[in-house]
Amino acid sequence: xxDVLSAEKLDGIRSDVTDSMAxxxxxxxxxxxxxxxxxxxxxxxDSGEPEDDHQLLSRPHTDTTDDSPLFTGGLVKRxxxxxxxxxxxxxxxxxxxxxxxxxxxxxxxxxxxKGTINLSGYTIVSDPNARKKHEKDELAKMFGGSGTDDxxxxxxxxxxxxxxxKRRWLLKCDSEEQFKQWVNICELCARNVxxxxxxxxxxxxxxxxxxxxxxxxxSVPEMFGTEVDILTxxxxxxxWNSRVGGDSAFKNIPGPAAMKxxxxxxxxxxxxxxVEGIVTASWKTTLVAVEQSxxxxxxxxxxxxNSACEVESKTSDKIKTTIAxxxxxxTEKAVNPLATNLAKYLIKETEEPITSVEPVLEVxxxxxxxxxxxxxxxxxxxxxxxxxxxxxSNGSFQRLEAILTAANLLDIVPNGVMSVFDKAKxxxxxxxxxxFVIEVREGTFENTERAAYTYxxxxxxxxxxxxxxxxxxxxxxxxxxxxxxxxDSVMDRNLAVxxxxxxxxxxxGGDYIRxxxxxxxxxxxxxxxxxxxxxxxxxxxxxxVISSCFENAASKAVEAASKK
Numbered sequence: 001x002x003d004v005l006s007a008e009k010l011d012g013i014r015s016d017v018t019d020s021m022a023x024x025x026x027x028x029x030x031x032x033x034x035x036x037x038x039x040x041x042x043x044x045x046d047s048g049e050p051e052d053d054h055q056l057l058s059r060p061h062t063d064t065t066d067d068s069p070l071f072t073g074g075l076v077k078r079x080x081x082x083x084x085x086x087x088x089x090x091x092x093x094x095x096x097x098x099x100x101x102x103x104x105x106x107x108x109x110x111x112x113x114k115g116t117i118n119l120s121g122y123t124i125v126s127d128p129n130a131r132k133k134h135e136k137d138e139l140a141k142m143f144g145g146s147g148t149d150d151x152x153x154x155x156x157x158x159x160x161x162x163x164x165x166k167r168r169w170l171l172k173c174d175s176e177e178q179f180k181q182w183v184n185i186c187e188l189c190a191r192n193v194x195x196x197x198x199x200x201x202x203x204x205x206x207x208x209x210x211x212x213x214x215x216x217x218x219s220v221p222e223m224f225g226t227e228v229d230i231l232t233x234x235x236x237x238x239x240w241n242s243r244v245g246g247d248s249a250f251k252n253i254p255g256p257a258a259m260k261x262x263x264x265x266x267x268x269x270x271x272x273x274x275v276e277g278i279v280t281a282s283w284k285t286t287l288v289a290v291e292q293s294x295x296x297x298x299x300x301x302x303x304x305x306n307s308a309c310e311v312e313s314k315t316s317d318k319i320k321t322t323i324a325x326x327x328x329x330x331t332e333k334a335v336n337p338l339a340t341n342l343a344k345y346l347i348k349e350t351e352e353p354i355t356s357v358e359p360v361l362e363v364x365x366x367x368x369x370x371x372x373x374x375x376x377x378x379x380x381x382x383x384x385x386x387x388x389x390x391x392x393s394n395g396s397f398q399r400l401e402a403i404l405t406a407a408n409l410l411d412i413v414p415n416g417v418m419s420v421f422d423k424a425k426x427x428x429x430x431x432x433x434x435x436f437v438i439e440v441r442e443g444t445f446e447n448t449e450r451a452a453y454t455y456x457x458x459x460x461x462x463x464x465x466x467x468x469x470x471x472x473x474x475x476x477x478x479x480x481x482x483x484x485x486x487x488d489s490v491m492d493r494n495l496a497v498x499x500x501x502x503x504x505x506x507x508x509g510g511d512y513i514r515x516x517x518x519x520x521x522x523x524x525x526x527x528x529x530x531x532x533x534x535x536x537x538x539x540x541x542x543x544x545v546i547s548s549c550f551e552n553a554a555s556k557a558v559e560a561a562s563k564k
Contacts, residue, residue, distance in 0.1 A: 004249050005267055010274065013243050017275050020235050021282040024214045029290050032206035034540040036297050039202060041309045053491060055484040056450035057457055059381065069093060071185050071385060074104065076172040085172065088114065092185060095194040117169055119161055119190040120225030121233055126183050128160035128170070129153060139264075142248045143257040159183055161190075164265075165272045177391050184394060184441070191224045191438060197287055198227060206290075216507050219423075221430045228276070228283055236275045240268060301535050308532055312541060315527045319538075319545050322524065323517040327549060330513060334420040335553045338508075339501050341412045343557035346497045349403055350440055353396040354489045357448045358482060360389050365455045365478055372459070373470040380452035384445040397441040404433035421508045428504075436500045443492040451485040494558050501554035502547070513546050 071092040076085050077100060088100040089107050099113035107113075125131045129151045137147035154160075154170070157179035161169035171186075173179040198204045211230055215222060218238035223230045240246060247264040255263075301308070364383055371378040384390060406429050417424050459477050463469040518539070525538045 004244065004253065004263075005270060009243065010270075013239055013271060013274055014278065016239055016243055017235055017278045018282075020214065020218070020238070021231070021279060021286075023217070024210055024231065025282065025286045025289070027213050028206055028210035028286060029293055030537075030540065031209045031543075032203055032290055033293055033297060033535070034537075034544065035202045035206055036294060037301060037308070037535050038544070040297070040301060040305055041312065054450070054488045056447060056481075056488050057454045058450055059453040068382075070096070072104075072107075073178065073182065075100075075178075075182065076174075078170040078172075080167060090171075092189060096189040096192045098189060117161070117189075118193055119169075119186060120193045121163060121166070121223065121229035122169075122190045122225070123162045124183060124186045124190055125160035125162050126179075128158055128162075131160065131162065139247070139261050140257070142251050143260040145257040159186060161186055165269050177388075180391070180394055180398060184397075184438075187434060188438060188442070191435060193225065197283070203290065212503065212506060213510070216427070216511060219426065219430075222432045222435070224435070228280055231283065232272070232276045232279045235279065236268075236272045239275060240271050244271060297535065304532060304535070307529070308536060311528060311532055312536055315524060315536075315538070316541050316545060318524055318527060319521050319541055322520050323542075323545070326516050326520065327513060327546075330420055330509070331549060331553065333416045334414070335505060335509065335550065336557070337414040338417045339505065339550075339553040339557035340560070341414060342409075342501050342504070343497060343554070343561040345409075345412050346436075346500065347494075347558065347561040349400055350493050350497070353393065353400050353440065354444050354493050355486075356393040356396040357390070357444060358485070360393065361448060361451055361455075361482070361485065362478065364389065364452065365481070366474065368456070369459065369470045369474045372467045375467075380456055382449070383452045384449045390445070390448075393444070394441075397437055397444075400440075401434060401437045404437065406431055417508070421512055423512075424508045427507045431504070436496060439496045439499075440493055443496060444489055447485055447489045447492065450488070451481050454484060455481045490562065494562055497558050498551070498554045501557065502550045505550040505554070506547070510546060510550075513549075514542065517542060517546075 069091045072090065074087060074089050077088045078085050088102065089104040091099045091101065091107060091113070093099060096119075098117040098119070100115055100117070101107040101111060101113050132153070133148055133151035136151065140147040155172060157173040157176060159171045159173070159179065159182055161171070171182065173182055198207055207227060211227075211234070214231075215234055218234055220234045220237040223233035223237075225233070244267065247268075250260045250264040250267065253260055253263055360383070364380055364386075368378050368380050409428055409431065410425065413424065413428070455477060458481060459470055459473060460467070462473045462477055521538050521542050525533075528536055528538070
């Protein structure tokens with residue numbers, strides 16, 4: 001390993017990581033500044049909370065609902081040292097960190113957990129035998145020896161929470177239904193665990209945009225987790241392959257295949273730790289810098305806001321006119337056709353999953369009505385966490401994820417897209433659909449919860465509190481709630497589709513269009529008065545114009561697809 005990871009190469013790795021973080025930090029702070037200034041320019045004196053077009057009601061928060069776990073259940077966990085399997089009771093906290101207890105009674109009596117699981121940066125594997133077989137076969141190709149015809153170490157319904165450097169978690173379920181549910185739960189925790197440093201929505205949006213740009217630059221798969229885990233994962237993946245040469249760089253070291261495999265594993269851990277250390281330190285500095293940037297904007301921009309709005313609007317219009325000869329043909333040949341085909345495909349494939357909960361609502365509201373009409377206390381709270389009731393809907397979303405593959409997506413990409421954006425296939429091949437499926441699924445389940453509460457509130461209102469009339473009013477109330485559920489679920493699904501399309505267009509064509517247009521708009525810098533140049537840049541306005549182009553294409557495509 002000494003030759004593969006020499007001191008000179010390790011210094012080169014450190015230099016690459018530092019350069020990547022410098023590029024990311026510049027993009028992150030610049031993007032945040034643009035978003036913050038744009039938000040300030042759009043602020044109105046009498047504006048309160050943003051308008052919410054949802055028709056369903058949200059259940060009022062209480063101490064009970066705020067503190068209650070998201071999910072609980074008994075699973076069998078493999079130990080780290082002795083590798084033995086033991087029954088444990090698992091609790092998913094509100095921040096999506098998982099605690100596990102010796103037993104359910106230990107949890108309910110207020111006992112301390114045996115441990116916690118933070119899945120930030122992890123991949124959730126539903127077939128660990130297949131993953132392990134693939135790993136062994138790939139290593140055999142690289143380092144010699146034979147692969148394995150079969151690998152069946154792990155029992156059915158075993159979930160693997162995999163990370164190449166961190167501890168690997170193995171959880172065993174007792175049924176297919178429980179297995180499907182906990183695969184979804186673990187994926188949700190891996191993506192939503194709230195142990196990151198950003199709480200401000202604009203900073204989160206800026207991070208997403210800057211990390212997406214870094215991902216495109218490094219040509220790596222999408223990562224999930226905290227900010228540090230996302231950046232560490234992306235930069236490690238790129239550095240390991242481009243600077244080191246990947247695992248195959250160890251094939252010529254002396255020794256048998258097992259020794260080469262061990263050296264590659266140790267080498268990857270070394271690179272990961274180097275990257276993690278630099279990223280962690282750089283991210284701390286970046287957080288300080290973005291806070292200073294925000295303070296500077298708030299202190300210096302307020303008095304310039306009115307003139308800035310006028311300058312930004314005129315400059316934006318001028319940029320649109322200037323780049324139209326370049327952007328319009330690209331939009332017509334590639335952007336609009338791709339957005340149209342994607343919208344049709346995703347709207348069609350998500351229709352069945354978002355309607356799959358309607359039978360659940362019908363059954364549950366009918367049960368609730370009977371209980372209330374008989375004078376019993378009842379509630380539809382936490383219907384989305386009812387494993388048995390939501391099993392069919394979970395199955396619908398699993399089928400959706402199985403359908404949404406890079407191969408199927410490439411089949412619907414118009415030929416013109418490939419001729420304009422040469423990196424389109426490369427981006428799509430590495431595309432991950434799980435995050436999109438989770439966004440639609442969680443939006444659907446949240447609307448199910450809101451529909452349940454809306455039914456409770458509407459039934460109570462329609463009967464004037466006399467719930468002996470509940471049975472007579474049920475059909476009318478349910479029809480109203482179902483219509484509102486459809487409205488909200490379609491609206492949220494459409495927004496998820498628009499976001500997915502915009503994200504893909506940015507990854508495929510954002511840099512390409514930016515490079516084509518940068519030199520064209522550079523002379524327009526003179527349109528920005530010197531006092532405003534600290535806050536408004538031609539590059540920032542160009543990025544906004546390009547983003548608007550993608551957003552318009554996606555919104556129009558989704559609107560058209562939804563009407564069919």
